[in-house]
Amino acid sequence: MDATGALPQTKLSASNHDFSRSFPRARSVVSVARRSSVAFQQPDKLRSRELLVVSSSNSANKGMAASGGSYLSGPVLKRNPVGQAVFAASVVGVGPYCEGFVDSHLHVTEEKVGVLLLNLGGPETLNDVQPFLYNLFADPDIIRLPRPFQFLQKPLAKLISVLRAPKSKEGYASIGGGSPLRKITDEQADGIKMALESKGLTANIYIGMRYWYPFTEEAILQIKKDKITKLVVLPLYPQFSISTTGSSLRVLQNIFSEDAYLSRLPIAIIQSWYQREGYIKSMADLIGEELQKFAKPEEVMIFFSAHGVPLTYVEDAGDPYKDQMEDCIYLIMQELKARGSYNDHTLAYQSRVGPVQWLKPYTDEVLVELGQKGVKSLLAVPVSFVSEHIETLEEIDMEYKELALESGIENWGRVPALGCTSSFITDLADAVIEALPSAKSLSTTRSSSEEADHDFLSYAIKMIFGSVLAFVLLLSPKVITAFRNRLF
Ligand SMILES: C=CC1=C(C)c2cc3[nH]c(cc4nc(cc5[nH]c(cc1n2)c(C)c5CCC(=O)O)C(CCC(=O)O)=C4C)c(C)c3C=C
Numbered sequence: 470m471d472a473t474g475a476l477p478q479t480k481l482s483a484s485n486h487d488f489s490r491s492f493p494r495a496r497s498v499v500s501v502a503r504r505s506s507v508a509f510q511q512p513d514k515l516r517s518r519e520l521l522v523v524s525s526s527n528s529a530n531k532g533m534a535a536s537g538g539s540y541l542s543g544p545v546l547k548r549n550p551v552g553q554a555v556f557a558a559s560v561v562g563v564g565p566y567c568e569g570f571v572d573s574h575l576h577v578t579e580e581k582v583g584v585l586l587l588n589l590g591g592p593e594t595l596n597d598v599q600p601f602l603y604n605l606f607a608d609p610d611i612i613r614l615p616r617p618f619q620f621l622q623k624p625l626a627k628l629i630s631v632l633r634a635p636k637s638k639e640g641y642a643s644i645g646g647g648s649p650l651r652k653i654t655d656e657q658a659d660g661i662k663m664a665l666e667s668k669g670l671t672a673n674i675y676i677g678m679r680y681w682y683p684f685t686e687e688a689i690l691q692i693k694k695d696k697i698t699k700l701v702v703l704p705l706y707p708q709f710s711i712s713t714t715g716s717s718l719r720v721l722q723n724i725f726s727e728d729a730y731l732s733r734l735p736i737a738i739i740q741s742w743y744q745r746e747g748y749i750k751s752m753a754d755l756i757g758e759e760l761q762k763f764a765k766p767e768e769v770m771i772f773f774s775a776h777g778v779p780l781t782y783v784e785d786a787g788d789p790y791k792d793q794m795e796d797c798i799y800l801i802m803q804e805l806k807a808r809g810s811y812n813d814h815t816l817a818y819q820s821r822v823g824p825v826q827w828l829k830p831y832t833d834e835v836l837v838e839l840g841q842k843g844v845k846s847l848l849a850v851p852v853s854f855v856s857e858h859i860e861t862l863e864e865i866d867m868e869y870k871e872l873a874l875e876s877g878i879e880n881w882g883r884v885p886a887l888g889c890t891s892s893f894i895t896d897l898a899d900a901v902i903e904a905l906p907s908a909k910s911l912s913t914t915r916s917s918s919e920e921a922d923h924d925f926l927s928y929a930i931k932m933i934f935g936s937v938l939a940f941v942l943l944l945s946p947k948v949i950t951a952f953r954n955r956l957f
Pocket residue numbers: 589590591592602605610611612633636637648649650706710712713776777778779822853854857858859860
């Protein structure tokens with residue numbers, strides 16, 4: 470932290486615009502996870518047999534990689550010559566309950582599984598608001614300056630954070646003086662730990678926030694101290710966006726690539742999980758419950774409101790966020806239909822910041838339109854985030870509700886964020902267990918560096934054109950006025 474309370478930025482790599490390319494294996498994690506929803510091999514049966522341990526030889530690992538991470542054709546099982554000392558329940562290689570392995574010299578080593586939950590973080594007091602905003606705006610995945618202007622990132626972050634702080638503070642003051650995010654994430658972490666334990670996996674759970682305590686950097690230090698031997702990274706965002714999961718993964722990439730221990734640590738990254746059955750069903754449960762609170766549930770318009778991103782993220786940078794969001798809504802609506810609910814629904818994007826265009830339609834505009842069209846009952850569903858936070862508690866519950874009622878909507882409801890809903894937490898635990906066998910160290914994924922170099926060239930060309938455009942735009946008085954109106 471510097472004097473402003475801001476987190477020192479980690480060094481950026483040349484491939485910083487697209488972390489997922491540097492982790493080509495990570496892309497397949499979700500699909501592997503889905504394919505391998507085959508149950509876990511019954512640990513109890515194995516417990517009663519002779520002890521089995523896995524050879525951690527490279528050939529076994531290669532076999533696993535070649536098979537797309539499927540643990541059924543993965544590591545070679547061996548009888549353990551030093552069995553008595555090993556973990557009786559070890560089912561490594563036939564299931565995800567990785568508890569122990571034998572290294573190439575037949576030393577018994579304990580597998581220590583870690584789960585790193587990535588989240589945004591939020592100011593805990595009103596004094597935290599400005600430094601929190603500084604950290605957010607200093608993130609090159611939040612304000613994407615063309616490369617030649619990146620030296621302006623921190624001064625700009627300082628300026629915007631100072632100017633925006635009063636408005637943000639008002640918002641945080643109205644929800645009790647700070648963000649509830651840390652408390653809720655702590656509870657989710659405890660829930661996941663317990664759910665994993667009930668499924669036979671003991672794991673340390675770490676929380677890594679991007680913009681406030683406990684910072685991702687702190688979590689990684691702890692992971693090192695604890696000598697974790699396998700790590701699953703689980704962002705608490707159902708859908709992937711460059712601005713959220715992408716940004717957090719880039720922090721990880723920067724730290725991991727410069728640390729010998731971390732670059733060898735087998736790691737599985739769950740990049741998005743909105744399509745998991747457990748998540749979709751949990752969302753449908755919550756929506757179904759709230760619908761029942763209306764006098765005529767079938768007449769209620771289901772209004773999905775997602776956090777927006779600037780349009781350029783999707784159109785120029787290839788952010789999959791919009792596609793994933795639409796897919797997510799489709800899956801939730803399918804689930805509701807399967808349960809006999811055929812409500813109308815719509816999706817809009819909220820919380821835009823700054824003078825640029827964001828994903829449309831905008832939540833506030835759609836609410837007004839719906840009211841004018843005669844919609845009388847509306848159920849707001851926050852869908853891009855799984856905890857209550859300022860944008861549910863203040864923006865939706867206060868601002869949008871007021872706007873909706875003013876616009877002619879008479880019956881308003883809001884679905885709570887998933888928080889610690891047990892079916893949801895259980896599903897996240899399942900996601901961890903399913904991802905574990907595909908954990909692979911960063912050092913073995915280095916072959917992607919050539920790809921990154923190539924990307925860098927095309928990125929540099931785009932940035933040169935982008936910088937000229939941005940320069941012209943930044944000097945335009947109209948833009949400056951718009952900026953002032955929107956931000957401050
Ligand atoms: C999927 C969720 C989120 C996306 C996408 C996202 C993008 C994004 N956000 C900003 C600017 C701000 N976000 C702020 C708070 C905030 N953002 C998210 C989630 C997403 N952001 C959450 C959960 C929170 C709240 C945390 C809390 O304290 O409860 C804020 C601060 C609040 C405010 O002043 O309005 C800003 C600013 C941008 C620019 C962006 C994409 C580029």
